[in-house]
Amino acid sequence: MPHWVKVAVEGECPVGMLKGVMADGVPVVLANVEGSICALRDQCSHEDYPLSDGELEGNDVVCLYHGARFDACSGARKTLPAIRPVQSFPVEIRDGEIYVDVG
Numbered sequence: 268m269p270h271w272v273k274v275a276v277e278g279e280c281p282v283g284m285l286k287g288v289m290a291d292g293v294p295v296v297l298a299n300v301e302g303s304i305c306a307l308r309d310q311c312s313h314e315d316y317p318l319s320d321g322e323l324e325g326n327d328v329v330c331l332y333h334g335a336r337f338d339a340c341s342g343a344r345k346t347l348p349a350i351r352p353v354q355s356f357p358v359e360i361r362d363g364e365i366y367v368d369v370g
Contacts, residue, residue, distance in 0.1 A: 287319030
C-alpha cells in the first residue's frame with residue numbers, strides 16, 4: 268500500500284547533488300540526476316554508513332567511506348565492496364514538493 272511522504276522541495280536538491288532526508292522514520296537519500304529526482308535508502312549495503320555523506324557522479328551514488336557505487340535511481344550495486352543493492356523508493360513531484368513512497 269503506498270505511503271507518500273513529503274520530504275523536501277525541489278530547490279533543496281539541485282542537479283548533481285545528494286540530500287539526506289527522513290520519511291516517517293526511514294532515512295532516504297535524494298539524488299538529482301540531470302533534473303530527475305531519485306530516492307534510495309540512506310544506508311550503504313556494505314556497511315551501515317549514510318550514502319548522503321557521499322557524492323553523485325553521473326547517475327552513481329558513491330559511498331564516501333569505502334567507495335561502493337550504486338545506481339541512483341534503481342539502487343543496483345555497481346562496484347565492490349558492496350555486494351547487495353540498496354532499496355529504492357518511488358518519487359513524485361507535486362507543485363514543486365518532493366514526495367517519496369515508503370509504503
